[in-house]
Amino acid sequence: MIRSVALAVVEAYIVILIARALLSWFPAAPGSALEHIVRVLDRLTEPVLAPVRRILPPIRAGGMGIDLSIIIVLLFLQIVVVRLIVVYL
Numbered sequence: 001m002i003r004s005v006a007l008a009v010v011e012a013y014i015v016i017l018i019a020r021a022l023l024s025w026f027p028a029a030p031g032s033a034l035e036h037i038v039r040v041l042d043r044l045t046e047p048v049l050a051p052v053r054r055i056l057p058p059i060r061a062g063g064m065g066i067d068l069s070i071i072i073v074l075l076f077l078q079i080v081v082v083r084l085i086v087v088y089l
Contacts, residue, residue: 003089010081013044014074020045021070048073 020041028035049069056072058065 003085006085006089007082010077010085014077016041016044017070017074017077045070 020038023034023038023041026034028038052069052072053067056068058067
């Protein structure tokens, strides 16, 4: 029971991270529904991504920066957290 809930929470957070990454590619007009969704996703993910971003700042590639924090957090959740839940719960 606890394992199922923990895995569901981690999987839901992974979906939220992927949604944030995908929506970051689209401009959100002020006041639009998309802007509201992006703000909600930012509020849910920024507390986890900000510390990673402080350790590993965006990589400069030409005139833009590539933010690897989402990839690092996704890998951590998939490799470490899910395995710990499966093994110990």
